[in-house]
Amino acid sequence: MFLFPRVFIDQPEFVGEITTLLAAATVISTFAHLGFPVSLVTFFPRLRNEQQQSFWTLALFACLFSSLLLLISGLILYQFNSFWLGPIGYVLLLSVSMLFFELFAALSQHSNKVVFPQFIKNTFRRLIILTALIFAALNEQDQDLFYLILSLGYLLQLLAVILYSIPQLPGFRLQWSEINLREILTYGLLIMLASGSMLLVSRLDILMIRSFLGKAPVAFYNIAFFTGTIVSVPPKALMVSIRPYLSKAWAREDLKEVSSLYRKSALTQLAISGFIFMLIWVNLDLTLFIIPESFQFDTFAAVVLCIGISEMVNSATGSNGLILSISNRQAYNFYTGLFLIVFTLVGNLILIPSLGLLGAALGSLIALSSYNIVKLLLVHRFFRLTPFSTSFWKLLIVIGLSIIGLSIIRYSPLPLVWNLLIGNLFIVILFLILYNFTDTLDDFKQMRIPGLKSKSKK
Known part of the structure; x- marks a missing residue:
């Protein structure tokens, strides 16, 4: 970046x-x-x-x-x-x-x-x-x-x-x-097509921007794109960590454990991605001081907002794609991937010529949100599983209202230093309140740093 x-x-x-x-x-x-x-x-x-x-x-x-x-x-x-x-x-x-x-x-x-x-x-x-x-x-x-x-x-x-x-x-x-070669190869083929379709979608906007707007705008868009996708880096690592546990629980036919992992991962990913996005959004103006003017564009902040929210939605829906892929319904990952490609292609064809780089980001937001909602409904229909708990809805409302409040602070007439100070202080206080006085961040309280001894009550 x-x-x-x-x-x-x-x-x-x-x-x-x-x-x-x-x-x-x-x-x-x-x-x-x-x-x-x-x-x-x-x-x-x-x-x-x-x-x-x-x-x-x-x-x-x-x-x-x-x-x-x-x-x-x-x-x-x-x-x-x-x-x-x-x-x-x-x-x-x-x-x-x-x-x-x-x-x-x-x-x-x-x-x-x-x-x-x-x-x-x-x-x-x-x-x-x-x-x-x-x-x-x-x-x-x-x-x-x-x-x-x-x-x-x-x-x-x-x-x-x-x-x-x-x-x-x-x-x-x-x-x-x-x-069972037939089962393994069929499964691998479906997974390959589903993963490939997801990657095609994530890079389709780049190819279409190059086609409609030229080579240089690809570099401009990519900076804003990667700024927004920072939100998704920790949740993606978490998804890699949770996959073997989901696979083993499914192999034991332990749907109770699958449901527990589904809900915990959704809540944890929402918390991580939400707080990272708030930090990015508050401090975004600092990024513009670092990036040369030749790589800046008018809708930079709006593109980051769209990409960041789309990644939050992707994280907050939890492990629905993983559950489909380890079950006997893995073909639906491929079907939803095709839906995503078509949806993204049509959206970009409409939005990029009229809105430029913002159109590409808006198209990604609409397509990814629709894609995750469809997978969410499929998991609920086939297995009666949902990632949403009471704590999830509480945290979602708090993060949504906080982003609105931080946007008001960010665009207020106050000097930039005061905007940064107030915004970052608000995020720290919010995290401490949620950590100490609610159950929404309980999984974080159980984390231990290897090599450090923690005090525990007998």
């Missing part, structure tokens, strides 16, 4: 190209792993050790085959136009790195070891980009050097997660008759 505009201050087109390259690699890797990472976490609790070995061997062979197909496709494209060797080579390298990263991370996830893989995915990858930016800045904005360091960094993160996963390796076994 902050360094790209500074290093490539006169090259917003290149910043847009990087965004497109990373988006393409993410989408390609999602389709290339054929849904095996998610299938692994879902099916492993139901399999014996020998079956797990057969499944793992099958997953490795499938991912190696997909990587080979990607390599052949890249060589074919290179034969048509050698100019594309650089971009295609980087996309393929990043795609294969992401593909095998997800597979080995899923193995650790099954063993409830999710912290290190999530650190690599959500933090270390940012450090890779930071390193590439520093070297590019020291070498007169060398774009090829940036891509080279980025690619080497992604290979390094793959090596790190492989080494971390070695103790969890189930072994290798070529007797696939012991597992």
Whole structure:
């Protein structure tokens, strides 16, 4: 958000190209792993050790085959136009790195070891980009050097997660008759299509902005987009953590435990995303001091507001997508994904030409909200489960009213320093009140920092 505009201050087109390259690699890797990472976490609790070995061997062979197909496709494209060797080579390298990263991370996830893989995915990858930016800045904005360091960094993160996963390796076994191949492959295909549709939607606005408005607006929009999606980073990590517990509860047919996890995750995610969004919204004007004027646009705050609220809705609906994916109703994730693609495409076709970048953000808000409401209704219809509790509704009302109040403070005629002071102080006081005098943040009270002893009553 902050360094790209500074290093490539006169090259917003290149910043847009990087965004497109990373988006393409993410989408390609999602389709290339054929849904095996998610299938692994879902099916492993139901399999014996020998079956797990057969499944793992099958997953490795499938991912190696997909990587080979990607390599052949890249060589074919290179034969048509050698100019594309650089971009295609980087996309393929990043795609294969992401593909095998997800597979080995899923193995650790099954063993409830999710912290290190999530650190690599959500933090270390940012450090890779930071390193590439520093070297590019020291070498007169060398774009090829940036891509080279980025690619080497992604290979390094793959090596790190492989080494971390070695103790969890189930072994290798070529007797696939012991597992239900049809069920696993069908499930993986549906998961792949559902995940791919979600990623396509998250990057569809980028592609359509580039089509309607040009390359540079992609870079402008991306800064506001990532500012808003900061809201979703902790909840996404929580969803990765909760998946193996949901899978094991479902394997035991323990719907009571599934319901408990569903409600707790919804409440916790609403709390985390709500408070992060309030902090972003109050301090948004500070962001504009850091971002160069050449990367700013009039509707920056409105775009952040739309993206932030859409991510809050996505978090607050809890684990509905996970429940559908681990149950026998996983096909509905694919159907709702198709609905989301069509809804987003139509919305962007209408809104981007008339409202520009704000139209893309508004289209995402409407599409994601509708998508999550549909999945919420499906989970309730099939399993009679709902993520909403009394504490959830109380917290939702408090956060909604707080955002309105903070908006009034933010747009008041007071000096910026006073707006920041009052707004941030209000958020701190609100958190302390909810933490100490209500039950809405009970899960936070049970958290313990490893290595620290806590006092407990006998």
